[in-house]
Each structure stands twice: as C-alpha cells, then as structure tokens.
Amino acid sequence: MSATRRLLTLCVTVPLAALFLLVLAAPAWAADAGKDEPQIVLTGQVVVPAGQTVGDVVIFNGPATIDGTVRGSVTSFNGDVSISGTVTGDVTSFNGDVTVASGARVGGDLVTQSAPNVASGATVEGDRRRVNRDxxxxxxxxxxxxxxxxxxxxxxxxxxxxxxxxxxxxxxxxxxxxxxxxxxxxxxxxxxxxxxxxxxxxxxxxxxxxxxxxxxxxxxxxxxxxxxxxxxxxxxxxxxxxxxxxxxxxxxxxxxxxxxxxxxxxxxxxxxxxxxxxxxxxxxxxxxxxxxxxxxxxxxxxxxxxxxxx
Structure with missing residues (x-):
C-alpha cells in the first residue's frame, strides 16, 4: 500500500472511530457526570441516580430515567422518560411515553406527544400540554x-x-x-x-x-x-x-x-x-x-x- 493511500485510510478511519467512541461513551458520561453538568446523549440512555444532581438533560434516542435532581429541563426526542425525582424546569418529550411517579416534582411545564402517566402523588407546577408537531x-x-x-x-x-x-x-x-x-x-x-x-x-x-x-x-x-x-x-x-x-x-x-x-x-x-x-x-x-x-x-x-x- 502506498503512502498516499495509507494517509487517506487514516484520514477516513480515525474520525469514524472517534465518532463511534463518542457515541458509545455518551451514556457513560451521563451517568458519571459531576454536579450541575448538562447531559447530552446522542443514543443510549440517561440515568440520574437518587442523590445525584445534574444540569439540563438532552437525549436524542433512548430512555431517560430521573431518580435524582435535574437543575434545568429534560428534553427527549425519541424514547421513554421516567421521573421519580425532581426536575426544576420543563419536561419535553417529542416521541415516547412519559411517567411521573408519586413523589416526583416537575417545576416547569410537562410537554408530551402522548398523554403522560402522572401519579396522584406527583407534582407538576407548570402546564400540561401536547407537543405542537404541526x-x-x-x-x-x-x-x-x-x-x-x-x-x-x-x-x-x-x-x-x-x-x-x-x-x-x-x-x-x-x-x-x-x-x-x-x-x-x-x-x-x-x-x-x-x-x-x-x-x-x-x-x-x-x-x-x-x-x-x-x-x-x-x-x-x-x-x-x-x-x-x-x-x-x-x-x-x-x-x-x-x-x-x-x-x-x-x-x-x-x-x-x-x-x-x-x-x-x-x-x-x-x-x-x-x-x-x-x-x-x-x-x-x-x-x-x-x-x-x-x-x-x-x-x-x-x-x-x-x-x-x-
């Protein structure tokens, strides 16, 4: 293989490998992030354990489980959202089921594509409305x-x-x-x-x-x-x-x-x-x-x- 062909191969494979590692590592970053750091996941899952506090949560594809505290908003483009902790801002789901367990608190609006499952003991301080997809x-x-x-x-x-x-x-x-x-x-x-x-x-x-x-x-x-x-x-x-x-x-x-x-x-x-x-x-x-x-x-x-x- 010539030197030029090797260089072209490296130029193609290295960025693809980096992108692949980025996608794989995204869920781990969401789980291991520090306090008040925003969580952005391309594909995978977001898990905020009980007792942990993070910043805004954005996930493009995959489920999101909020057992701890989110100081900001939660935005999910495709995937289910389960909340048993606290979200100080809005919760927006464009595609997927949203469950707000008893004792959970949403400080902003609850915007969903389908009817959310909100337990009787849950608190939603903002409005409940549907996503205006049109x-x-x-x-x-x-x-x-x-x-x-x-x-x-x-x-x-x-x-x-x-x-x-x-x-x-x-x-x-x-x-x-x-x-x-x-x-x-x-x-x-x-x-x-x-x-x-x-x-x-x-x-x-x-x-x-x-x-x-x-x-x-x-x-x-x-x-x-x-x-x-x-x-x-x-x-x-x-x-x-x-x-x-x-x-x-x-x-x-x-x-x-x-x-x-x-x-x-x-x-x-x-x-x-x-x-x-x-x-x-x-x-x-x-x-x-x-x-x-x-x-x-x-x-x-x-x-x-x-x-x-x-």
Missing part, C-alpha cells in the same frame, strides 16, 4: 426548502460562471437564439424536455441500450441544469445588452429567476419554463453553429492565362 415540522419543512433553494442557487451560479469563462461565444449565441428564434426554441425545448426521458426509458427495455438509458437518466439533472442556466443568461442579456459585461448580465438574470423561485405556487412553473426554453435555445444555437461551419466559401474562378507573346 408547527415544529412546518418550520423544519420551511427551513429544508430554503436550504435546497440556497444549494440550487449556488449550483446554478457556479455552473453559469464556468460556462461564461470557458465558452463565452457559445453563451452569446444562446442569448441571440433566445431573442431571434423564439418559436424554434420553444419547440426544441419541449421536445428535448419530454423526449430525453422517454428515449432513456425505451433504451432500458433493450439489453444493448441499458448503459445508454441509465447514463441518460443520471445525466438528466445536469442537462436540465444547463437549460436552466442558459435561460438565466438569456434573460439577463435581454435586459443588459452588449457591450456590458456578460457576467453582469448573467447575474441579473440569475437573481431574477431565483427570486421568482421563492414564490411557493410559482416556483415549479418558473423551473419548467426556464428548463424548456433554455434547452431549446441551446439546441437552436448548436444547429446554427453547425450550419455556419458547414457553409464553405464558393470556389473562385482561376485567373485567365497570360497572353501568348507574339
């Missing part, structure tokens, strides 16, 4: 959508800048086709948008065409991204005409399209129109370039021979 997952959905929007925006920006850097004339040809060949661009775009997946699926039926079909299906994301990027530049070039920098034109079109994609009911339509028209302009520009290359200059007549001397 609000939580609604916020998570919005955050995840925004993260996807940011990732797509950055990808299109990088792809467009690379295309302008390595193929500036091709980009200008695309913008010209978008302005002068609207009908053919729409026709070619619709045909490519629906035709490429259909051809790929048909190719998968035949044994010989399976590699082509698989490769085409895997490449559709890049092909559609190229069309989307082409539409951004075409829109920007329609607003910011030469001799202004083509980079500034692309940034303007990219910003308009990506901001429009933030509108919930319009984002899908914006993506479809941008991809279809971009694919069409790419096809029209490529065909025009082939036509121009194929046309050769007409042959000129050879000059007449010099006159014969007398």
């Amino acid at each position: 609000v939580i997952f609604g916020r998570f959905t919005w955050i995840s959508r925004f993260a996807v929007w940011v990732a797509v925006s950055v990808s299109i920006l990088v792809l467009g800048l690379l295309l302008l850097l390595f193929a500036p004339r091709a980009a200008e040809s695309v913008a010209l086709a978008a302005r002068e060949r609207i009908g053919p661009s729409i026709g070619w775009g619709v045909g490519l948008f629906f035709g490429l997946p259909i051809v790929s699926v048909i190719a998968l039926v035949t044994i010989v065409g399976i590699p082509f079909g698989v490769g085409m299906l895997l490449g559709l994301a890049l092909i559609y991204s190229l069309g989307y990027t082409a539409s951004c530049f075409a829109l920007g070039r329609a607003l910011i005409k030469p001799p202004t920098s083509r980079y500034l034109a692309f940034l303007a079109g990219w910003a308009i399209v990506r901001v429009a994609s933030l509108v919930p009911f319009v984002s899908g339509l914006v993506w479809f129109v941008a991809v279809v028209y971009g694919l069409g302009t790419l096809a029209v520009a490529a065909r025009r370039r082939e036509t121009m290359v194929g046309v050769t200059a007409p042959a000129t007549m050879p000059p007449p021979p010099p006159p014969v001397p007398a």
